[in-house]
Amino acid sequence: MRIILTERLKAHIFRSTGATLLAFFLSFPLNVQAADEPTHLPVAYLTKEREAPTALSNLDPVIHDSGIQGARLAIEDNNTTGRFTNQSFTLEEVVVPLEADVVQAFKALAAKGYRHVVARLSAADLVRIQALPEATDLLIYDISTRDDALRGQECSAQVLHLLPSRAMRADALAQYMLKKRWQNWFLVIGPGDNDRLYASALKRAAKRFGMRIGEEKTWTHTFDARRTAQSDVPVFTQGVDYDILVVADEAGLFGEYLAYRTWLPRPVAGTQGLVPTAWHRTHEQWGAVQLQNRFREQAGRWMTEEDYAAWLAVRAIGEAATRTGSVDHSRIKAYLLGDAFAVAGFKGKKLSFRSWNGQLRQPVLLAAARSLVAVAPLEGFLHPKNELDTLGYDEPETKCRLE
């Protein structure tokens, strides 16, 4: 384990110790609460190495630092703000090797006194750490999973989920399908467990928004582009009429081959084609282009969903520290989960956490490869309290029982 500081952060800390900035600090605090010494809030980032997925093509480079780059940018943003509030933020990055145990690493962070842990872990690993006694007094910011179970029956009061769940994504898609009146779906499900979970979310959304799943098939063909594309897809989609092909292929093994090859000319949506997502490179409204630019300057690549989630997690901590004028864990936690909390996420709406399951309520983007098609919730989908809660499990439906 080691502390990795970005070059900019190093420069910042170096400058912080300089006389100029000291004078800067002392000259501020007319209106914003501040102590003489900057108060310090340490944040930990915990991830585990993942096996590189099979590359389908050379178009998209494999990203090895998804998530952490977003956290680094947010730490830098928090420190920019912290200059004015006399607060400083640091990030300890822990990467657990493939064969090692996440639990030990998590315990070590807790023992070192970390109370905010940004976690880029699998659902299985997250369940293991959230149940540890060491987790009781800290907050875990899940920036990677999309499982509804973790936000339902397996939920934990120690975990906040930054990415939209599968149910939220499916609902976003269904709202758009309803608007377009593409109500007869052909559902194609991939071979993975996650594909079945995605398909369940799609089925739930179809029911909620009055869609009809006229055909459902599991993909049993090969994942070979040449063979699949040219012969299997037309045959697979033959003999049935539908409005849109909805695909559940989270690993991206075959979904990209479907478009333009179906028997009937039909659009594709779901995990490929028109995709419901928390963040996308085509998104530039509501100042998003500024975040995209700052991120690209730092990371040298586009921002992934995990980067966005990590940025939001660390920014949420920073926002709570600014508004409460405190780095005290219980005050920050109370503020994050309270009614007053709102973080700006470049999606045109106030983002906040659902009190019933720790899910960040947020708009979901519907993106094609090179064009942002729509942003859900779509106009006309109403909710008595907050229209963002038309996406995913609402309070009366949740299976989460927080202590």
Add this chain to the structure above:
Amino acid sequence: MNILTKTVIFLSLALLLNGAPAETIFVTLEKDNALAVVDGESAQLVKTVAIGRRPRGIALSPDYRRLYVAASDDDAIQIIDADSLTVIGTLPSGEDPETFALDPDGERMYVSNEDDNLVTVIDIAEQKALKQIPVGVEPEGIAVSPDRKWVVSASETTNMVHWIDPKTLEVVANTLVDTRPRAATFTSDSKQLWVTAEIAGTMQVLDVDSKQIIKTLTFKIAGVGQEKIQPVGVKVDRVRRWGYVAIGPANRVAVIDAQKLEVEAYLLVGHRVWNLAFSPDQSRLYTTNGVSNDISIIDLKRHKVIKSVAVGRYPWGVAVKP
């Protein structure tokens, strides 16, 4: 004939003819890399002039002879001759300039460098950057008080208004404001600062002496969802009788009683209303409507929208020359 005499004669003639002002409205077109020129008298688009890339902020020099335009993707402020509409120079604005403010004498310019968390101070005559002042994340709204005592910069992600002393060019105070502050403007007596918060959906009035928030206004429009309440541009008239707030995707300008600090009315304008500018005599208000690609003209005596003029893609900033 000097400019003033010319203007007076022109104005009188125009008023004699039909009562409409003979002013010229300049609008930056963010997507067209161009400047739209609208004649106030006829309310017609006169011409469109190619300028720098992604032009956003715009202002006229106090003598109305020059236009300054932030060409964001060219990383410069362009100086444009207000008569010939040719680019006659650039100012070193730092990277990605979006908005800027001129001091009342037109000697200095303060530029928000959104991507670098800086305010660049420019000596206009020397065409030279004097200083870069570190502020919060994504500075946007910027304003100079008419009494020249303060420059304020609002940072969108830090959610603060930073108070800069123009003598020392140092940040000397900060006020935490509502989520995602966008635009800021001083009242003409320099006693109040009005700040819009886009994501919070509010407009806050700050007392300049204490630097405290004295009022938070919220907006409620029948038939318009709260999520569409995203205040951006803000202006207050010279006598502090009325204030105006552009409420973005709500497609409305809120009319605010500037004495009571209460919303008086909502005027329906074009889609995604962004920025506002008064006519020189403050009898009209011009709005840029980013999505409907037009400007709306509001008669301020009657508080009525009287016309909209199509100008080009993504109209952003607006400035009016007599």
